[in-house]
Amino acid sequence: MANNYSYHSLSTRLGNVKAQLITIKGVIRQQWQIAKSYLVNTSIFIFVPLILAALPILLYRALDVDPNTISANFGFTSGQAQHLNAYIIFGVNMWMLILAILWDFSTYLRDEQYTGTLESLLLSPAKRYSLLIGRALFSITFNVFIALLSIIVSITIFDFTLFFTSTFLHLLLALMIVIIGCFPMMGLSYLIGALVLKFKEVYSFINTLQWFFGVIMGIYAPFTTLPLILKVLGFIFPGTWSVTDIRAITLGTPPMMMLLGLKSIGTPILVDTVIVILFGLFWALVGYALFSKVEMRLKKREGLSEY
Amino acid sequence: MNINNIKVKTSNLFRTLWAQIKSELIIQIAYPVDFFGMVFTALFIGMWIISFALAVSKSDTNSGQFSSVAIFGLIIFFFYNSSLWSIGNFVRRRQLQGTLESIWLSPSNKIWVTIGSAIGGYIIMLVANILIVLGFMVLVPVHFGSVPLGLLILVIAFVQSIGFGFIIGALFVKVKQVNALNNLIQFSTLIISAVFFPFSVFPSWLLWISRLHPFSWVVDSFRVAMGAIKSPELLPQNFMLFGVISPFYTEIIILILISVILLIAGILTFKAAIKKAIKEGTLSQY
Numbered sequence: 001m002a003n004n005y006s007y008h009s010l011s012t013r014l015g016n017v018k019a020q021l022i023t024i025k026g027v028i029r030q031q032w033q034i035a036k037s038y039l040v041n042t043s044i045f046i047f048v049p050l051i052l053a054a055l056p057i058l059l060y061r062a063l064d065v066d067p068n069t070i071s072a073n074f075g076f077t078s079g080q081a082q083h084l085n086a087y088i089i090f091g092v093n094m095w096m097l098i099l100a101i102l103w104d105f106s107t108y109l110r111d112e113q114y115t116g117t118l119e120s121l122l123l124s125p126a127k128r129y130s131l132l133i134g135r136a137l138f139s140i141t142f143n144v145f146i147a148l149l150s151i152i153v154s155i156t157i158f159d160f161t162l163f164f165t166s167t168f169l170h171l172l173l174a175l176m177i178v179i180i181g182c183f184p185m186m187g188l189s190y191l192i193g194a195l196v197l198k199f200k201e202v203y204s205f206i207n208t209l210q211w212f213f214g215v216i217m218g219i220y221a222p223f224t225t226l227p228l229i230l231k232v233l234g235f236i237f238p239g240t241w242s243v244t245d246i247r248a249i250t251l252g253t254p255p256m257m258m259l260l261g262l263k264s265i266g267t268p269i270l271v272d273t274v275i276v277i278l279f280g281l282f283w284a285l286v287g288y289a290l291f292s293k294v295e296m297r298l299k300k301r302e303g304l305s306e307y
Numbered sequence: 308m309n310i311n312n313i314k315v316k317t318s319n320l321f322r323t324l325w326a327q328i329k330s331e332l333i334i335q336i337a338y339p340v341d342f343f344g345m346v347f348t349a350l351f352i353g354m355w356i357i358s359f360a361l362a363v364s365k366s367d368t369n370s371g372q373f374s375s376v377a378i379f380g381l382i383i384f385f386f387y388n389s390s391l392w393s394i395g396n397f398v399r400r401r402q403l404q405g406t407l408e409s410i411w412l413s414p415s416n417k418i419w420v421t422i423g424s425a426i427g428g429y430i431i432m433l434v435a436n437i438l439i440v441l442g443f444m445v446l447v448p449v450h451f452g453s454v455p456l457g458l459l460i461l462v463i464a465f466v467q468s469i470g471f472g473f474i475i476g477a478l479f480v481k482v483k484q485v486n487a488l489n490n491l492i493q494f495s496t497l498i499i500s501a502v503f504f505p506f507s508v509f510p511s512w513l514l515w516i517s518r519l520h521p522f523s524w525v526v527d528s529f530r531v532a533m534g535a536i537k538s539p540e541l542l543p544q545n546f547m548l549f550g551v552i553s554p555f556y557t558e559i560i561i562l563i564l565i566s567v568i569l570l571i572a573g574i575l576t577f578k579a580a581i582k583k584a585i586k587e588g589t590l591s592q593y
Contacts, residue, residue, distance in 0.1 A: 044490050051494040055503050056359045059377075062508040070363045204344035211351035220355055221362035 020130040027134025035142060045100065045143075046150045049092045053154050056088050056220045083165075083251050085158040090250065091219030093147050093154070094243040097178070098185050098217075099210050100143040105189035106206060108135060110196050140182045147178070162250070173269075174249045180276050181242025187283025188238070194287070194294040217243055224259055235260070238279040245272045323415045324423040331393075331427025345385075346435050350442045353381050356503045357447055374447045375535040380502040382436050383529045386429070386461060387468045387522055388493065393428035394421050394472035394577075395479040395489075408590055411581065418574060421476065425469055452534020460532050463559070464525040467566035471521065473573030477580035480590070500526050506540035517541065521569055524562045531555050 035042060060070070070084055112118035121131070155162055192206060216223060216234035222244075223234035234240045241256050248255035248269060255268040256275075335342065356377045398421075401407035411417060443449055451457075482488070497503065499516060500523040506514060517523040518541055527541045532555075538544070539558045548557040584590040 040488070048490065048494050051498055054498055055356065058498075058501075058508050059356065059360060059504045060363050062504045204338070204341045208344040208347045208351070211348050211355075215351050215354050215358070220359035225358060225362045 019125075020127055023126040023130040024134040024137065027131055028138045031135065031138040031142070042146060045096060045146045046153060049089070049096045049147075049150045050154050050157070052092045052096075053085070053089045053158065057085050057158060060084065083159055083162055086155060086162045087247055087251060087253065088220055089151060089154040089158060090246050091217075091243055093151050094178070094181070094239065094246060095214050095217065095219045096150070097143050097147040097182070098213065098239045098242075100146070101139055101182055101185045102189045102192065102206070102210065104135070104139045104143070105186055106192040106196055107203075108193065110193075136186060139186075140179060144175075144178055144182070148175075170249050174246045177242055177245050177249065177269075177273065177276070180273060180280070181238065181246075183280035184238030184276060184283045187280060187285070187287040190287030190291040191283070194291040197291075197294050197298060213237065213239060216240065219243065222253075222259065238276060238283065241272055241276050241279065245269055245276075320416055320419050323419045324426070327420050327423025328427045328430070331424050332430065335427065335431045342431065342435060346438045346442070349381060349385055349435070349439045350446075353378060353439075353443060354446065356381075357443075361447075374443075375450055375533070376505050376530060377503045378440075378443050378447075378449055379530050379533045379535045380500075380504075380526055382439060383461075383464065383526055384497070384500075384502045384522075385439070386432050386436060387464055387525060389428045389432040391468045391472050391475060392489065393425040394469070394476035397421055397424040398476050398479045402590075411585065411590065417581070418578075421473070421577075422469060425465075425472055429465055450534055453532055456532035457529060460525065460529045460559075460562070463562050463566050464529070467521055467525060467562070467569050470566065470569030470571070470573035473570075473577040477573075477576045480577075480580045480584050496520065496522055499523065502526060505530075505536060514541070521565045524558060524565060528555065528558045528562055531558070 112121055122128070192209075195205070196203075216226070216230055216237050217240040218224075218226070218234060223231060223240050226234060244253075244256045244259060247253045256272045257268040357374050360374060360377065398407065401410060410420060440449065478488070499513075499520045501509065501517060506517060506523070506527060509517060523541060527536075527539050530536045531539055539554045542554045542558060546554045546557060548560070552560070581590070
């Protein structure tokens with residue numbers, strides 16, 4: 001009897017896992033269908049970083065400054081600002097990737113509200129974490145792929161020689177940092193998602209916030225060149241760590257710990273990565289907790305479908 | 308009798324225009340977050356560029372001049388953009404609200420209704436830009452040239468953007484998903500019209516492409532008027548029209564001509580698109 005029970009329990013559990021995997025697959029398929037329907041939008045994510053990178057590149061050419069001056073002001077260790085274009089390209093693309101994830105998650109439930117499918121979605125037997133995992137898997141894979149495409153196009157145009165100086169290991173490590181850097185942003189976007197649910201009209205706020213993130217994460221110049229208050233905000237913003245470390249790996253610029261003048265316990269990049277993972281855990285917990293709280297309150301009071 | 312008729316018609320036109328401006332202002336004031344969001348967005352975008360200029364040229368004296376070039380480029384870009392999209396947005400908003408057909412069936416002058424909407428947006432933008440300039444003045448030194456000349460360029464820019472806006476409005480009637488196109492036009496304008504840097508950085512082939520974009524003439528003349536650059540960069544050096552008219556005034560003449568042509572072409576295109584949509588019964592489809 002006991003054996004029979006445990007057999008049933010195991011098969012039920014396996015069935016549950018299978019059901020959740022089907023949910024995840026369903027969400028990924030749904031997201032892919034949506035992405036396919038808006039190909040023009042996707043292509044914008046490839047070309048807009050190219051344009052945003054071209055702005056400062058043309059500007060510094062206009063300024064006609066000595067590369068050594070740039071090198072000194074930017075805190076490069078290589079002594080030469082050989083890859084300033086790539087420096088900007090990585091900054092802009094990481095910013096765009098962060099934005100894509102931020103918008104994807106912070107507006108997830110609001111989009112369902114608009115289409116009138118939120119209540120039916122939450123009433124379905126699918127677990128919410130399966131929906132979120134499906135969304136996260138698709139969002140990170142898709143957006144990282146788009147960012148890589150955009151980086152390849154931009155580097156080919158503005159800094160072709162970088163392809164010859166980077167090793168495969170460098171690129172793999174950079175990709176790992178990019179993917180790890182997405183997780184804290186997902187957590188942060190839940191926090192913003194909670195604001196979206198609570199304060200109905202916050203799209204303008206997020207719109208403004210995205211440009212502010214661009215300032216504090218130092219997409220055109222190192223964040224250490226900013227005034228103190230912005231520097232502090234840049235320090236606690238996870239995107240700053242990711243972009244600084246990607247540049248460190250691929251271009252040989254100082255990693256975050258060195259840029260801050262802190263003595264690292266181990267390899268600086270490794271310490272930075274651990275900190276980014278901790279950031280990920282922190283923001284995920286804070287974001288999810290706040291989001292659940294707001295969601296619960298809305299369910300009890302005015303209802304989730306109102307906006 | 309005829310004079311009276313003209314008087315009544317003129318008075319009706321202005322009443323329509325005023326009603327629309329008022330309506331637009333009421334809508335915009337109802338969304339203060341949008342307004343302040345716009346001001347801060349402009350400041351943040353400016354900070355990207357200015358912080359970069361300051362970082363790369365810490366020891367150079369020309370960073371201040373480049374800050375002025377970028378700031379005045381950004382301001383005129385925001386101005387132009389607001390009226391450029393106001394007509395398209397007017398059409399789309401009315402489609403969403405389901406009131407576009409009733410507006411078109413009303414006895415009011417539709418062109419004036421749409422222009423009124425653009426003027427409302429422009430007034431809001433004027434206030435926003437004053438705040439943006441004040442914000443920049445806190446961050447970096449901003450030098451002003453001739454403010455009256457700058458205002459003159461703003462008025463001409465408005466006429467041009469209305470013309471361009473009508474073309475985009477026609478596009479909103481015809482094409483249903485234009486948001487991506489909107490982004491592409493905005494970002495490519497940032498480059499082609501050298502919003503953040505002087506035209507002097509362009510190779511000659513790119514300069515020719517810039518000259519084909521009507522907004523480039525607005526940017527260049529506004530910078531000269533505001534004293535960010537000494538002489539127009541889109542015209543050859545020491546260019547004198549008929550041997551007497553200075554390059555700056557030549558540029559203003561070119562700007563007026565382009566603006567008038569665009570305004571006429573825009574109104575005709577918009578009217579044709581609306582007429583076609585009414586015929587096909589697709590005016591309120593989006």
